[in-house]
Amino acid sequence: MGNAGRSKGQEKAGIEHLVPVCVMKVAERRASGWNGELLRRVFLHQNGLAAITALATLEASGSLDRLSRERLSCTDVVNDSPSPGAVAASIVAACDAGWLTVHDDRGGGSVVSLSASDDVAFALDILLDAHRAIRERDRDRPWSVESTVARLLGCVDILTSAKASVSRRTSLPDAAADLLLRLLEGLLAVPLLPRIERDHDRADLAPLFAALDLGTSEAGIKRVLSFFAPMYGLAGSYAQTLIRLPDRVAAGETIAPLDVTRQIDRSINVRASATAHRGYFHAATRLVARHFDQAPLAEQPRAILDIGCGDGSWLRELYAFIRGSTSRGRSLAEHPLVVLGVDMDPVALEISERNLSNLPAICLLGDVGQPSEVAQAVASASGIGMDDIMSVRAFVDHNRSLGHMEGENGNVRLADGVYATPSGSIISAEAVREDWAEHYAQWRQVCGRHGLVVIEAHTPGIATVRDRLESSHTLALRFYHALSGQSPIPYEAFRGAVSFAGFSSRRSVLYPETSPTTSISWLA
Structure with a gap:
């Protein structure tokens, strides 16, 4: 671009336009x-x-x-x-x-x-x-x-x-x-x-x-x-x-999302996620445990299913909290509780099996994008139907592959954000939101009466991003998620997708309460 020919006065004037007008004073x-x-x-x-x-x-x-x-x-x-x-x-x-x-x-x-x-x-x-x-x-x-x-x-x-x-x-x-x-x-x-x-x-x-x-x-x-x-x-x-x-x-x-994911440093990503997400898991654990305290023992879930279980740490936390802090925990001999871990990564499942080895646990291969196959595998391995299972998951829905979607460059609005397919083509935010609705409609068909507790990240609208450069890393999140083919959507779009699918929300916890970047939702 070059800056030759500009006067000193030109260089000094007007650069305050580089920052959002909402910037607070440094002292404040x-x-x-x-x-x-x-x-x-x-x-x-x-x-x-x-x-x-x-x-x-x-x-x-x-x-x-x-x-x-x-x-x-x-x-x-x-x-x-x-x-x-x-x-x-x-x-x-x-x-x-x-x-x-x-x-x-x-x-x-x-x-x-x-x-x-x-x-x-x-x-x-x-x-x-x-x-x-x-x-x-x-x-x-x-x-x-x-x-x-x-x-x-x-x-x-x-x-x-x-x-x-x-x-x-x-x-x-x-x-x-x-x-x-x-x-x-x-x-x-x-x-x-x-x-x-x-x-x-x-x-x-x-x-x-x-x-x-x-x-x-x-x-x-x-x-x-x-x-x-x-x-x-x-x-x-x-x-x-x-x-x-x-x-x-x-x-x-040609830089496809798979090229980006291959270069992710998994060790520091896992460490950062554990630090950043710990509070969300604790809050969701208490939301799940509330169900075990409010429903009669005979009507409570027989199992908890974590789709995208990773290393199994959340399942371990859930079991320990229910055992130590609820009426169900005092009655496990009469009403045992099984924890079911599903993940598409065999290495993650091996780690889960080790971490859950002293619990009544079953770990299975499965993909969050294939709900009917997950339900069948769980029933076959555990003998427990989905109607007796409470499902949970964290930050996995936006990580589904968009490989089934076609590029539609002419319909993309930059103001809504853009998304990339595995081939590197661009699809519109509207198409991605429709895909979320279809995804949750498939899960609605297999979810039982105990519902689904979801922790999910969201990409707020551009106007909100402008206001939060100093209070969240949402701009960076939009960038690396889009480059790697992930598809987080605004919370309002998420709510629209689950409503379209036939879910109602029993309870939601939002961070922050306005235009949230993270939500915990109990859907039934």
Whole structure:
């Protein structure tokens, strides 16, 4: 894009449009203390890596150059880009940092434009140059933990220079400057922090922590690495894909969702999920246990079925809580309770079997996308019909394959978000929502009287994403889910799908209560 020919005054004026108007004052944000500020950084850093990578991907695809010269129709942006480019356009638009604007209407007249402000273009150059410099040092290097940590620690000078350029050449309000710097920091914080061992040499880490404005005391570094660093693994487990995505797009590679999932760092993803999701599992466990306390013993479920059980830890928690905290737990001799774990991953099932070995447990292969087959397998293995089973599951419905769906680029609205099929084609949000409704209609046919307790993640609308850059990592979540072929939908669409399927909601718990990014629902 270049910034040659711009005056110093042009460089300094108007860059406040890079940040959402809802940004609070720094002093107000930090009133909750340093831990609250660190959590804010976790969200902003992950969203920053997503937003800047999406911007760099648009540059690599040529769309950014075209948009600097002309407006494009939404259809042009989607049709001219394989899934990474189209997904990137939706992410840059969702960030709403003044970079890309979608003028959308349901009559098909969607138009995408780049900001005409020279000041905004100058700021984008800083972000793009930083991403490009990190990619250059990463190119063709191995992604073992030791190699990656050493290489990225060597990129601290890139981050320091970019931040200095923002501070030196702009006159942003404190809150606006702080937000832009935090987004920049995500380029290193997200891929690095979840990969650094707690006992890593503190002297080696001091330059990084200084560049991230996190302080360099031994106690401070230890606190970040012990508690906050694992949280970065949600987006950090996709870091290899995100750092290299623009170069792969520039080279004309076809990047299908399966290519992305192969590169996920499963170890840090599992660790991050356990940290981030623990509270949701505890809340859902209490919701399930309430049913065991309210219904007569003879009418309670004979079994709990977890579809997508993973390592079996939730089933173990459910059994322990029911045994220790409910009337059913005091009557297990007369009314035994079986736990049933179903997963499509044989390795996960082996781990589940070990973790549940001292419980009345049965573990089976099965796919959440094939409910009738799951019901038949469960009945055959346990002798218990679905009418006597309470089903539970967590964060698996959005992970179903969209392989049965056809691309429909011309019908995609960037403002709704976009989704990718296994082949890399783009499908519309409306088509995905219809697929969710059909999926739940199939589950309604096999679910029994005890219903289904679901923990699910949601992608709120673009307007909500803009307001939550500092309070959730929902922008990053939209990006890496779409790239890897996953299909989370807004909570309102989820409610519409389960209602269409014939489920009613006995109880729901939402996080947060307005436009939730996570929900716990008891459906019957």
